[in-house]
Amino acid sequence: MKTRIQSVDEVIESFASQGYICNDQIATAVYLAAQLRKPVLVEGPPGVGKTELAKASAAFLEAPLIRLQCYEGVDEAKALYEWKYGKQLLYTQLLKEKLGDLLAGADSMDACMERLAGMGDAFYSETFLEPRPLLQALRSDEAPVLLVDEVDKADQEFESFLLELLSDYQISVPELGTVSARTEPLVFLTSNNTRELSDALKRRCLHLYIPFPDQALENRIVAARVPEVSDSLRDQLVSFVQALREQDLRKQPAVSETLDWARSLLLLHASELDQALVEKTLNVLLKYEDDIRTVEEGLGGLLRKLWPARS
Amino acid sequence: MASKVLTDFIDVLRAADVPVSTAETLDALQVADSLGYGDRARLKAGLSLALAKDAARKRVFDACFEQYFRFAPASGDDNDPASEHRPDVQDSGQRGQAGGASSAGGNNLSELSAQLLQGSDADQQLALARALEQAQARDIKVITQKGLVGRRVYQALGGDGLDDDIRRLSESGAVADRQLENALRARRDQVRASIREQVAREFLMRGARESRALRERAMRASSLRDLSDFRDVRAQIEKMARRLVAMHSRRQRRMKRGILDARRTVTASVPLEGVPGRLYWRDRRRNKARLFVICDVSSSVQAAARFLLLFLAAVNDVLPRTRSFVFAARFAEVTDLFSQFGPDDAVDEILDTWAGSGTDYAAMFEQFLAASGRQLDRRSTVIILGDGRNNDMPAGQQYLAAIQARAKQVLWLNPEGQWRWGSGDSEVPAYRPYCTRMSTCATLADLERFVADLLRALQTS
Structure with missing residues (x-):
């Protein structure tokens, strides 16, 4: 692992070169986590790039990424050894x-x-001995990036079990004794907030909240990820998605869905958004029948509000 | 110096109900060390990572940060500016007076006047920050202190010298002096305004906590009947309810045990040669408990009923199925109103419709038995809220006995103090033997304790 990060700007630049466009806040979190050797708890709505952040960090730090996907009932046998x-x-x-x-x-x-x-x-x-992700991370020769994904899906007991790992980078195992990290991993925990995590866990972590990106940032993300989309179409589709997020929907479109939509529009050789096109492709953005119906009903008004000049 | 600024800021955060532990304070110091104070936005981002640990707290943090770091935190050195500053002020004040006596010129002005006329904005802000420190504006606790503290800050800033200058100049006849006087007056108004603003800000950041804590304590302890005098009762109830919900939802999770998960148990038994050494469970046991709430809404106990209903609605997430009834002159079920309107509107509606006088407990018990006696079983809890004053009609305790015989427990909440139970037309002594527990419920604190006990009892059942 890269041991020294010069500055927050270095993080931003490196992430940008990987196509992960982030704001100051996210970059500061990565910088501080690496400097202070603290785990980062990343929260935010689904699809804003929480998992991507860990991957980008691993690439940036030139460290292996070890991932533990949590689910209800995950236990030591699945997580540790x-x-x-x-x-x-x-x-x-x-x-x-x-x-x-x-x-x-x-x-x-x-x-x-x-x-x-x-x-x-x-x-x-x-x-x-079959080492599972946590043990792998502790015994790795090269300091890895450890991603504990969707920690809110795991049970309360498992969360408590993680505390020792997070504060001291060590774990006590009956048969093996206490295993300390050979090299301290950089830990990311992600949560979708399906339940409130304990204060004890939060205390041990830096807490990063990633909201949906604002228009400018989302524009840059689309430009970085789907560079083939023309500037005008990109502006249009991003402002449309931003407008959708202000509506009362069961599931708001995430960044990943904006990207999917941009790619779909590209495949359809669209050069401009119009009502028929949006109606046809709305199912890429919205994943619930109710949502699609709500948006379709108000679609004309929404488009007119966004681009009054056209009609 | 820097650490003083930070710990001060953390005090402000705590005042705004963002819990910050000592470990997190240390984290924040490290964050500030590695980021430096140069870039405000970045410092904000970094401190937010270490100090505010959910989305709601982040919003509070942002507001506090903007308030606190509004002007540069470099408010002078740590070597107590007060000691070196005060003699200066007095000095210049005397100089001002002396000058006034000898000649009525504009050249013998107090330090503050000179600074106001010539100094830069930054200098003035610095001076103001020092004066705030010196006047101990940070210790402001209640809102009525604002005027006093403002006055102290003004004095610490050298305001007396300024006042003298203005008086002296106004006595002089020279045109230049009058112009100067007007300029100083205008500046003085500005200074006073900014002092007021700063003191108000200090109060908001620090004093507000003290007075809020004080008010909360008062709110919990004062009689439910007087509670409508407080503006934020509702917020207080929600806060109490949130705590209870957090506490009890956790407890429920721990207790889940149910059907055996055969697949996992068998898999786990393989290394033990098929001996199921550890059992795994699949399902949580459904909480089959039922709650019946009967509230007296006659005018004497209406207030208590309102808060009990609000409180129960607020902890609804961790309650089992609940049916609510109210009665005064008439008896009615109001369960549907709660699902139809929000809790607030539902309670208003209920009190509008059914409140009145002429309670008849016997008739109420009889009707309750007829309406839902069949649903009462060993898992049911019946809560009755009322003063048991039956207007000298027959008590009808046999109906309560019938209810008690069918239900698991009957809990009675009495808004009256224990010394009044049984006085006058109160039938409490007749009802009491048939209640699992009868307790006083006169304040929010009582109510909170009752609901906490109730939740505990329901979950261990």
Whole structure:
């Protein structure tokens, strides 16, 4: 991992060269997280680039990205480590005879036990250990970027389990003892706010809130991601999406949907937004039947409001 | 110096109800160290990362930051500006007077006057910041102190010298002096205005917390009947309710246990050669509890009923299915009103329609039994709010006994203090044996305790 970041501007530039356009706030968060070695909790509506941020940071810092996707019921076995049970069983089967030979001379139970103990913890050793993302991150030789995605989907217990990792970059495991990070990872946690995270977790993190981008920023994002779209069409589609976000919808169109829409319009060789075109492609932006119907009803008015000159 | 500015700012944040821990304060210091104070926007972004930890708090943080860092925080050195400043002011004041006595010229002006006429804006702001510090404007606690503190700041700034100058000049006959006087008067008005503004700001940032805390305490302890005198009761109730909801939604989650998750249990048993050493559960148990709320809305206890209904509506998220009834002269179910209107409007509507006098508890119990007696079971909780004053009619405790026999518990909230139970036409002694618990409910604090106990009881059942 790159050890020194010169300035916030360096972050912005590097992100821009990867096509991740961000504002000062986001760049400051990455800069500070790397300087202070603190985890970052990223919150915001879905589709504003929370996960992308971790990926861009990994590319910027030239560090491997290790990702842990959280879901209801994720536990230590999925997040930290597991024993390779199948392999253990297979080995015992295969080694049965060998074990028999080894134990052949022993006549009493005690003697057998003693010999077995002499063999060491053969079956609970490195060979049979399956490291999961968190352990991988701690044992990685090169400081990685660790992304704990959608931590709000995990249970409360798992959240508490993360606390030790977040504050000291170490985890206590019954069979292995305390595992400390060889090199401190840069941790990103993302949350869609489906439930309130505990204060204990928030206290340990820097908290970054990414809202939907404003018009200028979204314009730049589209320009960076879908450069083939003409300037005038881009202006139009971005201001249309911005206007949609002000309406009362079940799910507001996210940045990723703006990008999809821009690509669709490109495929349709559109040069200008008109009512028929918007109606045809609205399902790219809106994912609920209700929303589509609401918007279609007021579409004429909305377009006239945006571009009064045309009608 | 810088750290003083920051910890001061954190005080302001805390005053605005943004909780900041000590660890976060240290983070903020580190943030400021690594970003520097050069770029305001970036400092704001950085501090926001370390100090404000959800979207709502970010908004409060932004407002506080704009308020606090309005002019440069470099308000002089830390070596107590007061000590070196005050003699100066007195000095110049005397000089001003002395000058006035000898000659009526415009050249012997006090320091403040000179600064007002010649100094730059920045100098004046700096002087003002010092004066605020010196007059301890930050300790302002209640709004009535504003005038006093403003006066102190004006004096610390050297206002007496300025007043003297103006008086002296007005006595002089020279045209130049009169012009100077007018200029100074105009400046003095500006200075006073900006002092007022600054003091008001200090009060908003700091004092407001103290007085809010004071008012909240008063609000919780004062009788429900007087509560309509407070403007922000509603906000207070919501705040209390939010805390309870947060507390109890967590508890509920911990208790979920239900059907065995066969797939996971079997998978987990493989390494143990099929012995299910650890059990996994699939579903949470549905909370089948039911709540029946009966409120007396006759004029004597109306206020209590209003707040109980509002409170229950506010914690609705963690309550089981609730049916609400009200009665005074008539008895009626109002459950639907709550889903139809918001809680506020529903309560207003209820009180408009059903409030009155002439409560008859016996008839009410009888009608309640007829309307929903069949639904009462071992998981039902019946809450009755009323003073039990039955206008000398038969108490009808046998109906309450019937209710108690069917329900899990009957809780009675009495807005009257315990010493009045049973006095006059109060039938409380007759009802009391059939209540699981009867408690006084005269203040918001009582109400909060009752709802907290209720939630706890419902969830452990």
